[in-house]
Amino acid sequence: MLAAAVHAALFAFLWFGIHWQSTQPIAVEAEIWDPQIKDAAPTPPEPVPQPTPEPKPEPVIQDTTPPKVVAPPLPDPEIALEQEKKRKEQERKDLQRQEELEKQRKLQKQQEEQEEKDRLKAEAEQKAAKDKAAAQEKQKLDAAKKTEADAKKKQAATEAAAETKRRSDEMKRMLGQAVGNGPANSTGTAAQSQGPRGDPGYAQKVASKIKSNIIFNVPEGLAGNPAAEFDVQLLPDGSVASVRLRKSSGVSGFDEAVKRAIEKSAPYPKDKTGSVPSSFIGTHKPKDQ
Numbered sequence: 001m002l003a004a005a006v007h008a009a010l011f012a013f014l015w016f017g018i019h020w021q022s023t024q025p026i027a028v029e030a031e032i033w034d035p036q037i038k039d040a041a042p043t044p045p046e047p048v049p050q051p052t053p054e055p056k057p058e059p060v061i062q063d064t065t066p067p068k069v070v071a072p073p074l075p076d077p078e079i080a081l082e083q084e085k086k087r088k089e090q091e092r093k094d095l096q097r098q099e100e101l102e103k104q105r106k107l108q109k110q111q112e113e114q115e116e117k118d119r120l121k122a123e124a125e126q127k128a129a130k131d132k133a134a135a136q137e138k139q140k141l142d143a144a145k146k147t148e149a150d151a152k153k154k155q156a157a158t159e160a161a162a163e164t165k166r167r168s169d170e171m172k173r174m175l176g177q178a179v180g181n182g183p184a185n186s187t188g189t190a191a192q193s194q195g196p197r198g199d200p201g202y203a204q205k206v207a208s209k210i211k212s213n214i215i216f217n218v219p220e221g222l223a224g225n226p227a228a229e230f231d232v233q234l235l236p237d238g239s240v241a242s243v244r245l246r247k248s249s250g251v252s253g254f255d256e257a258v259k260r261a262i263e264k265s266a267p268y269p270k271d272k273t274g275s276v277p278s279s280f281i282g283t284h285k286p287k288d289q
Contacts, residue, residue: 007058014056155224163227163283202271203280209268210282211289213261216254218286225287228255230262231279238267238276246281254286 229247234240243262248255262282270276 010058152223159224159226163285202269202277206265206268206280207282207284209265210258210261211284213264214257214284214289215261216257216286216289218289219251222251222286225285226250227283227285228258230258230282232262232282233279234266234268234276236276238269240266240268249286251286258282258284 226249227247228245228249228251231244231246232240233242233244240263243259245255245259261284268276
């Protein structure tokens, strides 16, 4: 109460002081008439306003009253018990949910591992089946190749034996012509006019010359080494009179190549007697080139 009274008195004093200094004086005007004409009196100057003093700040009175301590409300035992019960129930549910999730993860992992095992097993079985089939196919191919190789080898041996016999017979025939082995009623001139006249080196020389002019690419997979045999008639100057195929090699391209080589090899040389044989038999094989 005392503080309120002091504040009220101070406020009244300040209000009175401010209004007392700021009150304007009341101006009174009076007119004075004079029979004589005179100039009017000058208007008095307006009063200069006085500056208003700044109000003094009011002193701050601190409240020293100690704050009132409010005691916290005591918890209700029933509510606390119910909350604790709910908390434990929630923990139990969370734990149960975690266990279910862990169980599902383990089950899924087991399923994935089993699927991976099944996949690897299936791949291994497929690979084993493919390897087995490939091995069987390889065995079949190897057996077929071996059979084919044996057949070619046998055919080559047969042809080589036949060629050896043919050359032996040809050599005997040429030697027989050289000594004049003709028909019983012949004079020997016909037999002597054919063949290399007992010159074995001449046949080799002619064969080498023809061989050098044969142009032929042996095809892959050619079975054996078949021979082409030609009967060649010559003129006295060594030129070719005629070429006749006596036995084909079975490869038409090679037969034509040998025929062209025989014609290209002319003129043929003379033998050791100084004359050109009237004819000879030329035999050539594609793989001997």
